[in-house]
Amino acid sequence: MQLKNKSALITGGGSGVGRAIAEHFAGEGARVAVADIDQEGAEQTVDSIKANGADAFSIAGDVSAPAEVASMIDQAVAKNGGLNIIVNSAAIARVQKFLDITLQDWNEMLAVNLTGVFLCAQAAARHMVKFGGGGRIINISSVNGQRAISGRGAYTVAKGGLEMLTKIMAAELGEWNITVNSIAPAPVDTPMIKKMHTQSTREQWYRVLPIKRYARPEEIAHAAAFLASDNAAYISGHTLNVDGGFNATGLLLDL
Numbered sequence: 001m002q003l004k005n006k007s008a009l010i011t012g013g014g015s016g017v018g019r020a021i022a023e024h025f026a027g028e029g030a031r032v033a034v035a036d037i038d039q040e041g042a043e044q045t046v047d048s049i050k051a052n053g054a055d056a057f058s059i060a061g062d063v064s065a066p067a068e069v070a071s072m073i074d075q076a077v078a079k080n081g082g083l084n085i086i087v088n089s090a091a092i093a094r095v096q097k098f099l100d101i102t103l104q105d106w107n108e109m110l111a112v113n114l115t116g117v118f119l120c121a122q123a124a125a126r127h128m129v130k131f132g133g134g135g136r137i138i139n140i141s142s143v144n145g146q147r148a149i150s151g152r153g154a155y156t157v158a159k160g161g162l163e164m165l166t167k168i169m170a171a172e173l174g175e176w177n178i179t180v181n182s183i184a185p186a187p188v189d190t191p192m193i194k195k196m197h198t199q200s201t202r203e204q205w206y207r208v209l210p211i212k213r214y215a216r217p218e219e220i221a222h223a224a225a226f227l228a229s230d231n232a233a234y235i236s237g238h239t240l241n242v243d244g245g246f247n248a249t250g251l252l253l254d255l
């Protein structure tokens, strides 16, 4: 029960990594608000949390729309009596070669995956500061934020921006005892990745992953729970790679 009595808002909580985080946080005693543009997905997460004996509620909203973000934060605060933790997991992904990216694709990707985190984190931090400080902001980044992985141009740039957004927030919010960290997974077996990765893509990843499988969503959730817990009170501005060793590795020789 490392998150007992904490109030947490999880964006993108209707699927994949965000769902696993919402479920795990609820199991650790947090009061969880599950926000997603896909209300049905968010409600399924809430049902699964309730089926395990904890409580949660859903909020429908688009992280890239400022008025909807304001309403998300207000609802989470009102229903849970405050807000201690926000996890920004909502994102979109596309496979596109650099030469094929349209301006519309580029703008949509940055609007959700970077501006969306800015809007949610800023609104959450303003609330935390107003009520005396203390809080956790956890951004779900990606190994794409540190490495240029082909076919992921706009996504990679948005995640790279998210890495710096994490650092600047850590620098400016520390005086209010708000920690800001990101988690950078390599591929995680979620609906997003099941749609995007062919068998051939998977096999190419297995060749460069020291641990020769994709992450399970729960493995990202455990890292997020640690960063949200009292045990991580002095960790801020950090990117926690949960990537099976991918970032540590150069060439994996088949000896």
Ligand SMILES: NC(=O)c1ccc[n+]([C@@H]2O[C@H](COP(=O)([O-])OP(=O)(O)OC[C@H]3O[C@@H](n4cnc5c(N)ncnc54)[C@H](O)[C@@H]3O)[C@@H](O)[C@H]2O)c1
Pocket (backbone or CB within 6 Å): 011, 012, 013, 014, 015, 016, 017, 018, 035, 036, 037, 038, 041, 061, 062, 063, 064, 088, 089, 090, 091, 092, 093, 112, 116, 140, 141, 142, 143, 184, 185, 186, 187, 188, 189, 190, 191, 192, 193
């Ligand atoms: N799956 C992976 O391999 C992988 C690897 C590295 C990082 N990530 C990151 O993990 C996070 C979660 O990804 P996932 O694999 O669980 O994806 P997913 O598609 O399963 O879940 C993403 C959720 O975000 C929601 N969402 C999308 N746009 C939104 C918006 N504008 N407003 C609110 N909600 C919105 C979707 O409805 C969905 O429920 C993302 O930030 C992603 O970039 C995923």
